[in-house]
Amino acid sequence: MRLAELTLERYGAFAERSLAIPSTAGLTVIYGPNEAGKSTCLAALSDFLFGIPERTPHASLFGYDGMRVGATLVDANGTELTLRRRRGRGRTLTDAAGAPLEDSTLTRLLGATTRDRFATLFGLNHETLRSGGSRLLTADGDIGRLVVEAGGGLRSLMARLDAIDDEADKLFSTRRSADRAFYQALDAFDAADREVKQHTVTRDGYEQSRKAADGANSKLTRARAEKQTVSADISALERLVRAVPHLLELDRLAVGLGDYDDLESLPANFGGQVDGAIANRDAAIAALEDGEVKGERLVQRLDALTVSKAFIEAEVRIRDLVEQAIHVRKARADRPNRLKEIETAEAGLATLRRMLHLGADADLTARLPSQAALDQVQKLATEAIERGGAIAAARERSADLADRLQTVNLRLEGAITAGHDKPAAFSAAQFAGLAAQAASADVVRRQAAQALARVAATIGALGFSNVEALADFVCPNAEAIRAEQAARTELETSLGSQVEQKVDAEKAAKAASETIQALESAGPVATDQALTEARRARAEAWSPLRDAYLDANIPSDAAVRRAGVDAYEHHRTDADDLADRRAAEAQHAANLVLARQQLANSTMEADGCSTLIADITQRLERRCMAFAQAFPEAAARFGQLDALLDFAERRTQAIDAAAAAGLLASEADRHASDLAPMIAVFRSAQQAMNMPSAKGQAFAVEIQALCAALARHETEHADYRRDLRDSEALTPTAKRAEQDLSDLSTAHLAWQQAWSAALGSLSLDADLAPESAGGLISEWAGARGTLRTIAQTSSRLVRMDEDEAALKAEILALSASLDLSLPEDLLAAADLIAARWQEQDAIRLQRAALAPDVDNAKSDCALLEKAEQDARGVLAELASSAGVSVDGEALRSIASRCASRAKLLETKTLVERSIADVSDGLDVAALREQWACRDLDALRGALVVSRERSTQLETEVEEAILAHKTAQDALDAYASESGVNRAIAERESAAARMQAAVERYVELTVARALITKAIDRVRSEQQDPLVSRAGELFAYTTRGEFAGIDTDIDDKGLPVVVGRRQSGAAVSVAAMSDGTRDQLFLAFRLASLENYAASTEPLPFVADDILVHFDDERGAATLDLLARFAETNQVLLFTHHKSVRDDARRLEEQGSATIVEIGRVG
Template sequence: MKLLHLNLAAFGRFTNKSLDFSATDTNFHVIYGTNEAGKSTTRRALTHWLFGIPERTGDAYLHAPDQLRIGGKLRNMSGEELLFYRRKGRKNTLLDWQMNPLAEDSLLPFLNGMTEARFTALFCFDHECLRQGGEDLLQGGGDVGESLFEAGTGSLKLRELLTELDREADELFKARASKPRLNQTIKAYKEACSRMKDCSLSATRWAEQAKSLDEAYIQHQLLSEKLRALRAEQHRLTRIQRTRPLLHRHQDVTQQLDPLRAVITLADDAATRRIQANLTLNTALAQEKQVRQTIAELQAQAESLIIPDALLTHKDTIYNLRERLGSHQKAARDLPGVRTEMRTIEAEAQMLLRRIYPQLTLSDVPTLFISNPQRERLKQLADAYPALREKQASLQDRLEKIQQQLIQQKNVLDGLALPPDLSELKAALGRALKQGDLEESLAKEDKEVRLLTVKADIGLKQLGLWTGNLALLEQVALPPTERVEQFDRRFKEVENDRQRVKEKLLETRQRVSSATQKINALQWAGEIPTEADLHKARDVRQQRWQSLKHAQATAEMYHTFEDTVQQADDIADRLRREAHRVAELAALMAEQQNAQREQEQQAKKWHGLNDQLAALTTEWETVWQALGIKPYLPAEMRSWLNDCQQLRQQAELLRERRQHLEVKQELIANLCQSLTQALVKLPQNSLPLSRLADLIEQAQACIAEITDLQHHRDDLERQIRNQTAEQQRLESSHYQATDALKTWQADWTKALLPLQLPFDTAPDTARNVLDSLEQILNKIDKISSLRRRIERMDEDADVFRHDVERVVQNLTPELFNEPVEQSVPMLSNRVSQAERELTRFEQLQQRLHSENERLHKIVDSVQTTQAQLQALLTQAHCHDLKSLEIAEQASAKKQMLQRQLHEVEQQLTEQGEGLSLLDLARAADAVEVEQLTEQLENCTAQIQTLEKERSEWDQKIGELRLLLKQMDGNADAARAADEAQLALAEMQELSERYTHIYLAASVLRKSIERYREQHQAPLLQRASELFERLTLGNFQGLQVGFHGQTDQPILLGLRQLNREGIATTGMSDGTRDQLYLALRLASIERYLTKQSIMPLIVDDILLNFDDDRSLATLSVLNEVAKHTQVLFFTHHRRLVELAQTAVEGVMVHEMKDVA
């Protein structure tokens, strides 16, 4: 599978962010972006696009969750492409490019069963994954199986998982151990069973009651068994009653279906297809008849049309004559008016000529010829004269005014004084202004110093314990925080120990009290014989017997001996009968003694801890003795030290602020002195002020005043210079204007000669003569033009009449004697009629062609429909449509009965509780219909009677159990039994948990070993090559060695110099990372040769690699890119440059920061 495009339409911080991976010349893509540019978001988007956006996602902060969209295009090994989008949701999350739902199985041909977990484990790893892989190699000691399994499956922390499973299994159970939970539970179960056996009842009454209870249980059990049998019979009869109607229905349907077994089963829509085909056939035949009739009518209409081909051949000529006819008629109408216009213009020209030259006629006008350049020159001179005259007068006026202004400005400049030097004042003012508002800043700092002083005094008073001043507090040496924390830990340890001892002391006291109460309770119930009493009685008996043996026996001695024998036997019998009470008393007395001993031990510990606390307190007070204070507990003194440290920081800040305040006061004084000295030197300045702000304001005012005076002098001098230059320029311009006016007069005299006018003629007069002469010439030109137009109109009329006569004589001789105004429209009308006939003929031909095509389609439809009907007949083995209809009805009836039979069988399966039809039928036949109801009622009545009787026995059992509970009998046995049951239940639970954990660890180890056996040789060979390249030849490869203690196979790296085998524990962190990378890439290459191809995604795995090893790794990744697509994410520009060096044609996609 190859990723072609990825579009983050609405995901995370992105909106319509696209990445194009469709380049055909490379499979290696580098995605570069700075931190926070969105690389991690892009990686998540790619995984979520393929496998779904999780229910809870952190990428819905810019876009609403239901608006998240990720799109893209994939291509599989078959060349198929799929463009789809993924939205967040629980169903219909796949969308096509139009945002319509897409089937979820559309991705199956591209993912080939790949799951999200497997994809992220095998084909996605980053720097953390690489580091963890190297760490696992260290933890596992380079175990071959674990190393290959982790690299091949992408699983990490495998050694940690196996260790955790072993630890949890050992905590549950361990042979020949006592602390594991299952071992303790087994021991508790055995002890409970032992106590249950040791406990017995001696009272005859209790035995009788227990026997009655057993009998009651037996009766209750018998009644329960009878009830179970009756309920089973009731259930059987009810099932028969429930299924009998369904069996009858099944039989009826089967009988109806038997005659139809031979009927051919047709499709459900066979009748519909037959009716539709028959209707289509009839419709097509009717349409065929209608179309043939239409074709015949159209052919008749086409044959009736007569088209004059000669007229159509010359239609362009006739239409041209029709268009020219309008011009011919218009010219005939316009010719009289044109002749009249020519005579009128001739009279107007004669009248204008008499006004300017009365002695001349129109024929004399050519003697007054003036060329266009002469005419333009005359107009230019006439136009230029007013401007030249006005310019000369204006320059004369301006020259007089500027001479007067120069005299006034020189007088004012002579009256102004010279300004003094301001360099010293400006320098002093610059230094003052550069410091800002020092006096306001000084006031603020002075206020801050006072506030800090008050705050420090208040903090010193609130500190407590300390009686000295703030300066002394800064100088004294305070205990370090680490030592206070050490004392705090020691105090807490002592207090925790005291609390534990106190709790144990209270617990032992409760145990002593509880054992004493139980012993008293046993003794109050009756004297309990002990082994000591038995030994004592036997000793007395033995003494009496010895007396009888060594002395003359009397009757009294025999009686006494018999009493001692009887007493010893009674004690022995009581010991046997009341063994459980004897054992309980012994256990209680032992528990009492153990508790008392433990109580004494805890009391000793308590006193020892109190002494330890006193010594620690003395040591703690000694630490603070130099400061003259009695300390609180370390936790409180740690807070006191923090407050003290803050107060010392405030004191240091206060001292720095005071020093800064003094420096600023001295600076203000120096600035005031500089400004005062500079102001005193100025003649027009008043007495200097004392405040810096006033001095600055006074200096600024002085500088402004003197600067204004200087600017005024500068302005006057500049104006005088400008006025002097302007005077010189005006004098030159006035001379030039006078000379230009003389030159104009000479040119004007020369320009009047062609018009035969005197030299003193005014420009306006000459312009009027020139304008009138131009009008006369224009009218003469227009008269000539009208005369030529009249001639052309006569010629055009003759040509038009000749053309019309020639066309009429050739095409319509009957119109030859008609005027051209009538013959031309008649010719045009005949051509239009011929064109309409031709158009009608072409339309008929088109309709004929269309109808013929329609006829062919209808004929094809008839043949297709007939073939469909024939197929239906063949399928049903029928020869005509009537028999086909009958076959369809039979098939429909058969299918209906089959559906009914299937429904009845489903109901029988549900109601028959899984019994077969044969078993249900046999059960129903075994019971007569008339007897079924009666038997069911009898069964129900017996059940009610037995339930009532069992309820009575339940009540009796409860009374007997209550009575036994009230008797001093089997309470300990019952408790022991309950404890045994609880222990047994816990044993089952722990055993199941232990089995699961043990099997999980065993299966995992076997899987690792099996993976090692199957893949060790090829993977190690390829990984060895890659490892040598990634380490730049520092290692020649890999080999398998054996652990010195466990004999497990482990990975060894071969040194380049001496081929010494180095275990992973002896490698550097970087070398282990490169070893894991070599194993991982070798596993991926092997996987790609056998399984579906997926893109490989690596994210900044070269963070700890130098340039040379980075180049080697990029080269190896380029080889992987020959098998699958590689997406390399990085935020280091250097790695992009190295990739462009190592990989030819690498595609770099740069992501801009959108944060």
């Protein structure tokens, strides 16, 4: 797909912007200064393809309404498609006419490409270029995944190496560590061996251990019994120390209670009863006295209040009088306002009287006209005013239309004279694209000539006269040669590898033999086999001794018995020595086993390598002979496959270039034939416009001049047609304007007659102007309401006088019945009557409120008298029970003594309760028996001594328990045979684990060496085709400073990219400069785009200022690379650097690029 044109409407900072992209070359360099809209065009292209987002910064100036992005696209078949995109939620894609389309219209061109993928793969600016180069440092992103795949699985092998190293480190190392399996087994072997030696049993040792255990048990029993006795003594002493102070207090209280034996017959609370009765009697006497005083005061207040009966009976008349006085008072206050209101209304009528030429006292009510007469005069006045403006406007419009019609007719006469009244036979739009088509055809013609020249030079350099002779030469293609090279290289590599393996295997076998000789020269080794043989000999020596003992068939000869015992002891000692040495010589034994295994493996490997070497040599010779027989002429001309591969590639390129040059030549002829009819039409148009062709003038200039002349004629003809339409429209309009003016004049004459009649009905002058009549009518309309207001106000003043007379009559009547002397002013008299009535009413209310209080006071006094009598009776009963008189202090004295006795009894109860709490359940008699009247300090001293002894006994018991356990464990150890057997088993198991750890460590060491050698071979042979292509592009952009790209695995097992210089030195990405890293990322991106275009419709590659950090030489190389890439994929390079534009001019001259310049906004 190729972008031919991009159009912006109300997008970003542009009200309208169109960017046309010529089709003459694949690489288009779009040059413009800052703010010219380059970045905006990039964003607009993405929005056109994938939709305008709901929120976009490009709507900040013009808003979302009217935002449109249009584009013209050309697919691989040359089909042109013009579409537009608006902002919205659905069906935002339309065709050129505005008809909505589905997004599937673009899907067939975009395929599976999304907005993010388009921005990532097909859009590149200096920021993403820099960030992409930085991601190469960590092999991140798409390029990172490519590097991982290029590793061919080496990353998993690196992980396997790490796992091998971890496992080997956990097994064995020369540095001792408790975490390694070998040293764990060695520690377990030493511990088990010590335990076996400790379990040797003797009778003396057993008896000594038994006696020690019995003695320790007896000592522990005695210590525990004494500890129990001391604990009981401490408990009794602690109880006495707590209880003795309470016993002493109990004795003191018993002595105090003896002084109150004469009061035992009285209740315990007798003193409280007496005090309560005396208090109740005194309170009743005081309350009675207060009640009597309060009652007397209330009676005096009630008698002092007297009420006038006449005022109470006249309450209704007085309330009505107060209401009338309120109305009269308001009327008096309102009278001045009403008089002022009448005066103001009369002043408002003065203007009307003046206009009617009447005196100030003239009655206007009789002269008041009807409302219909006033409305008629008002209507005629309004019509006169409106018609005056309409007549003036009609006169002005009629004159204006006449002037415009005259002007248009004059222009029409001039156009007819100049010949602009007839349309041109041609239009400028017919020749708008002719210049570009002619330039494109010229470029194709020049490209075809250049391509043919280059093909001829290339074929001559290869030693052939023409392309047919080159094509007839029998030669394998490049793929077959590379396959042959790969096959031979694989065989040669395998041969070299087998030779190296054979040498390594022979060296390993020799080293293993020397190791075995060195280990065996030091004597027999304590291997598992030797230990098994020694144990078998020990069992054979023990068997006759055991049988003789069990069968009671012991030889009588002491020498025979001694010989049997010596043989058994000799074999037992040998077996034990071998077992002990096996632990000490575990490493020595493991080395011997390992050396023997290495010798066998190395011998087998060397024999296998010899067989493979012979087989690979024969296969390589047969392959070389078969290739030479298949292509004898090529094999004779090129002795090496590298030279033949170079020739085959150049031969294929030359044949392809010749075919492409032929296509270009055919394309040039087609362009020429397509342009011939249009050029003939162009010459006809020149003759029609009287514009002959000038010698030496450029064809594009002739087209521009003809288009300008046609455009001017089209403009003048359009003006003529517009003036003609205006003339046809203005003629009837002018006639209608004259008729309207005549109608208005006729209507004005009829109005004058009606106006004179209406003024006569109002007794006004006939020459009164309509403007003045309006004022008079307004005055009459206002006078109607004013006269109505004056009549209403006068009526209110009459009612005020009537209300004041009624108030006076009522006051005179009340003054006679109430016998009051009143002032002359009516309102003052009414206020005095109301005040006197309010005083009498207040006194009445006070008497009504006091009467219930007086009755309540009398009832309270009766109740208080009864309460006093009851209190005196209770006190007399208490004095009688004590045998004393009520009067005097005898009863109070007995009450005081009873209260003191009650306190002592309460204290005694508390002391007894305290004794019960601290006595641990013992009664007072038992406590006194334990106490035996001993001194309290002596008890405390004995408690301290007992506690100290208890602390000593706790220490002795703990020591006795520990000694007893130690002695018993020693004794139990003699009776346990399983411990010895377990220790022997653990010792044997530890020896086996040490041997297994050593064998596994040897296997891991050999495996690591083999994997490392395989990784080195894979790294040198395997590389992804995409990485290889990126390396070729990288070498091109760096002008040969780098020969290509390799992939590697770092020390952490992660895939990394390295650049390979011509010298073969590898340069990591971190060691590259920023510009070189950018060029490396660009090479990967272009290689990915080539791979994408090989399988689907190619999309335009858009780059924005990606050459910022390139030097001049590499920048020119990158431009050349983009031009080559643009032969199959459209490339749009935006830049604001003049150096890039100037450098691109050489490509434009070669027909490989096109430069489009855009200007800054506004």
